[in-house]
Amino acid sequence: GESVGLHLPTLSVQxxxxxxxxxxxxxxxxxxxxxxxxxxxxxxxxIIDIRSNMDKRQGQRVTVLLNKTVKHLSLQIAATQPGDSAxxxxxxxxxxxxxxxxxxxxxxxxx
Amino acid sequence: DTGVSQxxxxxxxxxxxxxxxxxxxxxxxxxxxxYRQTLGxxxxxxxxxxxxxxxxxxxxxxxxxxxERPKGSFSTLExxxxxxxxxxxxxxxxxxxxxxGYEQFFGPGTRLTVL
Numbered sequence: 001g002e003s004v005g006l007h008l009p010t011l012s013v014q015x016x017x018x019x020x021x022x023x024x025x026x027x028x029x030x031x032x033x034x035x036x037x038x039x040x041x042x043x044x045x046x047i048i049d050i051r052s053n054m055d056k057r058q059g060q061r062v063t064v065l066l067n068k069t070v071k072h073l074s075l076q077i078a079a080t081q082p083g084d085s086a087x088x089x090x091x092x093x094x095x096x097x098x099x100x101x102x103x104x105x106x107x108x109x110x111x
Numbered sequence: 112d113t114g115v116s117q118x119x120x121x122x123x124x125x126x127x128x129x130x131x132x133x134x135x136x137x138x139x140x141x142x143x144x145x146y147r148q149t150l151g152x153x154x155x156x157x158x159x160x161x162x163x164x165x166x167x168x169x170x171x172x173x174x175x176x177x178x179e180r181p182k183g184s185f186s187t188l189e190x191x192x193x194x195x196x197x198x199x200x201x202x203x204x205x206x207x208x209x210x211x212g213y214e215q216f217f218g219p220g221t222r223l224t225v226l
Contacts, residue, residue: 044202046216049213049214095213096208096213096215097159097166098156098167101154102153
């Protein structure tokens, strides 16, 4: 499953499928980007980050891609599990100051 | 390392009352941030500290809001004369800061309801 365009409020996938969540950022001076996962009633949980001098970074089941030319960020989740169901936010910052968050995407994983 | 903690987790107050929230960051983290989050939106930046110095404040932080970090460890966020529009989740985050790391780790938040 993949979110269409630059922002889609909801994304529904089948368990075991790969998920792609997209995000557009606004500040060309941002040098650091983070993806957060937020479950209902909880604070955002750090998933993966990437610096502006990179275009790809991989973690455990997650990959972040950065395209600075079009100011676009994506999060790929491999073999999506029901526990991955949450709202996902991208965030950008310059030199570790304030984070500016995108609007978020609600990921629902169907068993 | 027990993570960022916040107290209280929930606060219900009447309009016009003052409230104070506390945040304890991850030990050895120099930077401490406050954000506000309303339902269905991403967190919005309020202010942040480098040690005890308040380095930046958002326009969202009206004169009814004040934040302190007196000893460079825990921080408090006070809202005076609360309004119904102040109802939100107040999130605290901390990071090592500078070249030691930009990752911001969040606490569980304090949910404020103003009646």
